[in-house]
Amino acid sequence: MSETPWTIRLLETAEEMTAVEDLQRIVWPGSETDITPAHLLVTVAHNGGVVLGAFVEDELVGFVFGFPGLEMLPDGPQPKHCSHQLGVHPEWRNSGLGFALKRAQWQMVRKQGLTHITWTYDPLLSRNAYLNIAKLGAVCNTYLRSVYGAMRDGLNAGLPSDRFQVDWWVTSKRVERRLSRQSRRRLGLDHFLQADSQVLYRTERTPGGLLRPPERFAPLEGRIALVEIPSDFLSLKEADFALARDWRFFSREVFETAFEKGYLVTDFVFERSEEGGRSFYVLTHGESTLGDAE
Template sequence: MHTIRLLETAAEMEQLEELQRQVWPGSETDILPAHLLVTLAHNGGLVLGAYAGEKMVGLLVGFVGLYDVPDGPRPKHCSHELGVLPEARDSGVGFALKRAQWQIVRQQGLDRVTWTYDPLLSRNGHLNIARLGAVCQTYLREIYGEMRDGLNAGLASDRFQIDWWVNTKRVERRLGSQPRPALTLADFQAAEAQSLYPVDSTGTFIRPPENLAAPGGDLLLAEIPTDFLQLKTADFELARAWRFFSRELFETCFSAGYLITDFIFDKSSDRPRSFYVLAHGEATL
């Protein structure tokens, strides 16, 4: 069982520096320093630690930011880092940190939280979109330039920017005391969601198609690899092919008016599969 704590002191921030080194190894200049974290914590930022006993196993860092609407700038919360020690993953630590952030940000009177993540990371897609109820219609090409840390080095730093509208029923249904059960691949197939393209599943890792068909229909499924980091280590050229294919895919779909509304991690057959759900207009489940 883990607990979530608000962090404030220099000693806690030094522990958090160390935890970042373990989550994003290999590049000291990519570590948020203790002095910045203390400043954030004392000036409207949010620095959370997740603990298993007295050991810090997860972190979340965010701050109040602005976004533009026609009337002028509005406040939002910008979530910058979420990380969990490799050995503590898949036991709900990431979800617990985001849930604590949800509660605090709502108390601050804010409606919107944004953050970025690599669209090809299936675990992050499942957590951000399916479990937390964030949505996405923004694709950012190479937003962080060349990244140097061990998780990101070597590939274009394309990201989704996602929107988490924290006061909506959609989010409440997922984070409230009686969360909705996750929808399955079968649920979406029953709702006539169409697969946007076939993948080639004959090798160890799935391959994207050569060409992308024009998107049509109200509810689409877009398959991605289930373990992109493993794929990247085993077959870097294939990882690049997925980066360029998915860039075209999501840019095309977003400019055609689609919105990512759900994520499916399907473990019902021998080969686990991961899909984004893209909806047009009002077509959500």
């Protein structure tokens, strides 16, 4: 008997890809044109791409999909894996399935001899940030403005589609340690405050209890900087769209400034509380994007 309620395997057939289409409609509801179609998924799977599905009994409850790509560097193009979508059925979230799918992707891509995986995500989504940065050990110093234009699906509609593009150095010690069965000690805010981190700004709450960004942030000067974001941006957006826009433009300025000055996102802290929790990016100055590579 397996330890988890799900089984993860490679997907290849048109029938399996149609199930991936259906799951996308649940994860990103409302916009048929934002669904990756089955024919493209089949083509990707038959040409070096990796489409993995997680099943509970016969039901597809999660998937991850990516394809080989090239990174254009000054010395010429370098091969990488471009991960495009990760989705977990709402009923199966927060049970480690997103992590398990990325772990399976990590294994497959390493077998292909690649060392680098990139993907994008909305930096204001705290759960995604926690998974990508804290649990998987990806790092980031690339901010892309409105990279997908105006998106229409239920998660993304209305705001510029700004994204972090993260680097996942799949053979680095950083990543191997984070993916080892023995999970790492969860680092809290105190840990970073004791390490003399610079808190870039203080947030306040609206009368309705929503987190509000300040007018400005301090000049970046510490080796480690802490950048707070809302712990549930999607609910905040639903409750107060203007506030969500403020967060998009404020955080855009913070991250673009920090990346220009040589900071790298290396960790993420999420502390649960009765109001839902507090979430902070940890930015480090003077670390290579490879982290502690082999």
